[in-house]
Amino acid sequence: MNLVRRDLKNLAAYIAGKPIPETQRELGLEKVYKLASNENPLGVSPKAIKAIQKALREINRYPDSQSFYLKRRLAQEFKLSPNNFVLGNGSDELIDVIIKTFVENNETILTANTTFLEYRIISKVNGRRIHEVPLKDFTYDLEKIRKRVNNKTKLIFIANPNNPTGTYVNKKELINFIKSLPAHTITVLDEAYDTFIDVNDFPKSVEWIRNKNIIVLKTFSKAFGLAGLRIGFAVAKPELTQYMEKVRQPFNLNSLAQAASVSALDDRIFLSKTKKNNLTGKKYLYRELAKIPVTYIPSVANFILVDTRLDCFLVFKQLLKKGIIVRDMKQYGLDTFIRVTIGTGEENKSFISALKEVIMNQKRIN
Amino acid sequence: MNLVRRDLKNLAAYIAGKPIPETQRELGLEKVYKLASNENPLGVSPKAIKAIQKALREINRYPDSQSFYLKRRLAQEFKLSPNNFVLGNGSDELIDVIIKTFVENNETILTANTTFLEYRIISKVNGRRIHEVPLKDFTYDLEKIRKRVNNKTKLIFIANPNNPTGTYVNKKELINFIKSLPAHTITVLDEAYDTFIDVNDFPKSVEWIRNKNIIVLKTFSKAFGLAGLRIGFAVAKPELTQYMEKVRQPFNLNSLAQAASVSALDDRIFLSKTKKNNLTGKKYLYRELAKIPVTYIPSVANFILVDTRLDCFLVFKQLLKKGIIVRDMKQYGLDTFIRVTIGTGEENKSFISALKEVIMNQKRIN
Numbered sequence: 001m002n003l004v005r006r007d008l009k010n011l012a013a014y015i016a017g018k019p020i021p022e023t024q025r026e027l028g029l030e031k032v033y034k035l036a037s038n039e040n041p042l043g044v045s046p047k048a049i050k051a052i053q054k055a056l057r058e059i060n061r062y063p064d065s066q067s068f069y070l071k072r073r074l075a076q077e078f079k080l081s082p083n084n085f086v087l088g089n090g091s092d093e094l095i096d097v098i099i100k101t102f103v104e105n106n107e108t109i110l111t112a113n114t115t116f117l118e119y120r121i122i123s124k125v126n127g128r129r130i131h132e133v134p135l136k137d138f139t140y141d142l143e144k145i146r147k148r149v150n151n152k153t154k155l156i157f158i159a160n161p162n163n164p165t166g167t168y169v170n171k172k173e174l175i176n177f178i179k180s181l182p183a184h185t186i187t188v189l190d191e192a193y194d195t196f197i198d199v200n201d202f203p204k205s206v207e208w209i210r211n212k213n214i215i216v217l218k219t220f221s222k223a224f225g226l227a228g229l230r231i232g233f234a235v236a237k238p239e240l241t242q243y244m245e246k247v248r249q250p251f252n253l254n255s256l257a258q259a260a261s262v263s264a265l266d267d268r269i270f271l272s273k274t275k276k277n278n279l280t281g282k283k284y285l286y287r288e289l290a291k292i293p294v295t296y297i298p299s300v301a302n303f304i305l306v307d308t309r310l311d312c313f314l315v316f317k318q319l320l321k322k323g324i325i326v327r328d329m330k331q332y333g334l335d336t337f338i339r340v341t342i343g344t345g346e347e348n349k350s351f352i353s354a355l356k357e358v359i360m361n362q363k364r365i366n
Numbered sequence: 367m368n369l370v371r372r373d374l375k376n377l378a379a380y381i382a383g384k385p386i387p388e389t390q391r392e393l394g395l396e397k398v399y400k401l402a403s404n405e406n407p408l409g410v411s412p413k414a415i416k417a418i419q420k421a422l423r424e425i426n427r428y429p430d431s432q433s434f435y436l437k438r439r440l441a442q443e444f445k446l447s448p449n450n451f452v453l454g455n456g457s458d459e460l461i462d463v464i465i466k467t468f469v470e471n472n473e474t475i476l477t478a479n480t481t482f483l484e485y486r487i488i489s490k491v492n493g494r495r496i497h498e499v500p501l502k503d504f505t506y507d508l509e510k511i512r513k514r515v516n517n518k519t520k521l522i523f524i525a526n527p528n529n530p531t532g533t534y535v536n537k538k539e540l541i542n543f544i545k546s547l548p549a550h551t552i553t554v555l556d557e558a559y560d561t562f563i564d565v566n567d568f569p570k571s572v573e574w575i576r577n578k579n580i581i582v583l584k585t586f587s588k589a590f591g592l593a594g595l596r597i598g599f600a601v602a603k604p605e606l607t608q609y610m611e612k613v614r615q616p617f618n619l620n621s622l623a624q625a626a627s628v629s630a631l632d633d634r635i636f637l638s639k640t641k642k643n644n645l646t647g648k649k650y651l652y653r654e655l656a657k658i659p660v661t662y663i664p665s666v667a668n669f670i671l672v673d674t675r676l677d678c679f680l681v682f683k684q685l686l687k688k689g690i691i692v693r694d695m696k697q698y699g700l701d702t703f704i705r706v707t708i709g710t711g712e713e714n715k716s717f718i719s720a721l722k723e724v725i726m727n728q729k730r731i732n
Contacts, residue, residue, distance in 0.1 A: 002550070003468060003550065003552065003579065003605070003606065004467060004468060004609045005466075005467060005468060005469070005470055006470070008467065008609060008612065008613065011612050011613075013611070013612040013616070014431075014615075014616045016428065016431035016616045016617070017428065019427070019428075019430050019431075020424075020427070021430075022430070022434065034427065037427070037428050039426050039427055039428065040426045041426075042426075043425075043426045044425050044426045048425075049422060049425075052422060052425075052622075055594075056415060056418060058386075058594060059409075059410050059414075059415075059418075059591070059592060059593075059594040059595060059626075060405050060406045060407075060408075060409045060410045060591035060592070060593060060594065061385070061386070061400065061403070061405050061593055061594055062382065062383065062385075062403050062405065062587070062593045062594065063593075063594055063596070064385050064387075064388070065380075065382035065385075068388070089455050089459075089596075089615075089618065089620075090615070090617055092615045092616075092617065092618075093455075093615065093618075096615070100371075100491055100492070101370060101371060101374065102369060102370060102371060103371070104371055104372070105471070105493070118615075122615075125466055125613050126466070126492075127471070184368070184369065186369065213369065221428070225425070225426035226425060226426070227425075227426060227427055227428045227429075227617075228421075228424060228425040228426065228427055228428065228429055228620060228621035228622065229425055229620050229621070229622065230429070230455075230617060230618075230620045239369075240369065243370045243374060245379070246374065246377050246379040247374065247377075247491050249380075249455075249456070249458045249459065249462070249484075249488075250379070250380045250382045250458075251382070251456055251458065251593075251596060252455065252458075252459075252596075254455075254594060254595050254596045254620060254622075254623070255594035255595070256594065256595065256620075256622060257620070260425075
């Protein structure tokens with residue numbers, strides 16, 4: 001008897017970063033630093049907290065299915081119209097909505113082979129084929145991806161900056177790539193980490209939405225510090241968003257998420273503190289990592305991919321024992337790499353000191 | 367150029383109940399009663415609010431992707447194991463997960479023709495065929511549904527009690543129906559309104575999950591008063607839930623939802639107040655409706671389907687002007703019916719008085 005869809009039987013599910021309470025429970029540790037999920041180490045804007053407190057009074061009511069106030073606020077922020085936005089229960093859900101809305105049974109999806117794993121998982125869950133093109137120097141290889149495009153290619157997912165590598169494709173490369181695509185292909189630019197960008201040639205992709213088949217994904221989970229509440233949004237022309245609006249579920253965005261995001265957008269001070277902390281932390285980590293026998297990939301995001309030249313799962317476990325949660329890159333096929341989120345000064349220092357010990361001990365053993 | 371999936375072009379999206387702020391804005395009304403979405407008129411358990419306040423401190427962290435504490439609490443509540451549960455961003459999301467997990471391209475889904483509209487919408491969004499069998503006396507017609515089952519029938523959705531009719535199928539009817547099904551068919555029992563049941567022959571369906579291909583859906587949006595936070599859950603044997611767990615997205619349940627639900631389950635006093643208010647309100651509404659030239663369908667839930675014998679959209683609009691939001695049943699093909707949620711004493715009284723005026727005025731005009 002075959003109850004489950006045949007093509008799902010071997011689906012490898014997403015493995016999440018280890019939560020702090022679980023680590024405390026398992027290892028009996030009091031102090032645990034989580035540098036595994038690229039969360040905001042400074043917490044969240046106090047304005048967002050205030051907005052949640054207020055919205056709590058009506059928590060027995062269904063959320064506004066149109067996210068009226070949040071869409072209006074986003075329109076103001078980006079100088080666009082509310083109908084340029086689709087809200088999601090995190091960007092994860094929007095990836096699902098996009099695949100459902102646009103990809104027919106016999107059409108295909110393209111992305112890189114070392115990128116956000118949900119593109120692959122959600123494509124398969126929806127019974128859609130996805131081809132993964134190898135990175136070049138840890139960066140999306142747009143030339144090679146372009147060569148794979150054919151008359152069945154409906155969607156291309158580009159994480160920019162890329163996760164887990166922290167690299168990016170620049171404005172010129174990206175616009176040339178998009179201009180070269182056939183009219184039936186939609187490019188999804190997943191810009192979850194855009195707030196942390198500290199280079200001048202990063203694309204202002206939202207300016208392209210009027211004339212191009214692109215969908216830009218952004219999130220409140222990273223710089224805005226609202227990962228726990230689940231808010232992502234898509235920006236695109238109404239010709240695309242109007243169908244995504246029909247496909248998404250009516251109450252996908254909870255009401256506290258709606259209230260919190262509006263106020264988070266208003267708090268420029270918190271955002272600027274967040275950026276500053278990230279830049280300072282990045283410089284510190286670059287400097288300290290250079291003193292250890294590891295290499296790292298320069299990053300424009302809030303995390304750094306580090307090649308430990310050791311079994312990454314071993315390094316992950318050793319760091320865990322010292323109360324530092326990072327992400328081992330086994331799932332991504334990078335067997336000697338870990339990804340570390342840039343934390344507060346104290347967190348970064350603890351990570352470096354723990355990593356030094358782990359690396360030194362290993363060298364002694366081997 | 368065909369960017370959007372062809373079969374989605376004519377999809378009719380779900381129409382949500384009108385929110386209170388929107389009604390106040392549009393009609394310039396100060397006092398508005400919403401009796402449109404079967405929410406808990408008493409609000410939410412203060413214990414749940416406290417739990418949210420505490421969880422807010424970690425809102426910058428991703429939710430626990432395993433919902434460890436909530437699953438453990440649910441297991442205790444139902445005397446089952448944590449792996450009998452799958453959590454969702456409302457039951458809506460679980461309907462999507464169930465269809466994705468179990469229904470192949472060439473398989474079909476069965477349900478009633480006047481029931482929760484999301485079964486139809488989500489089936490179509492997933493490119494799956496759904497057949498809708500007419501109700502009999504406003505109740506699921508299990509006999510006729512049974513006759514439609516064939517070797518391609520993978521899922522049957524049964525809302526019990528049914529929304530929008532408030533009717534139910536009893537224990538004996540339901541177990542005989544389930545026993546009669548072929549081994550390749552899974553029955554989904556959507557029990558969103560189970561807490562309000564005031565009859566003795568309602569099925570205790572969770573007791574059947576070990577030996578039957580059934581999935582029971584329950585929610586925190588109705589009696590538990592947490593509609594704004596989006597929490598539904600599925601109960602089934604691990605042979606079914608293990609695949610649903612792979613298909614659902616890792617962070618689908620926000621962290622405040624997880625914290626609130628655990629505490630809401632602990633507050634028996636709030637739940638008992640909720641049930642008492644509903645029963646009192648129902649008796650009052652039955653009594654008062656009997657005095658007006660309308661008919662109603664007896665309900666075991668927290669809402670009543672009322673035949674106004676007038677154009678229901680007109681009645682809806684007239685009630686709206688008086689500050690009462692109900693649901694007109696046009697979308698369900700019941701052109702003279704409205705559905706009203708049982709509210710607080712004050713809300714019920716205002717509804718009856720407004721409905722009387724609307725009906726009397728209409729009679730005078732016609």
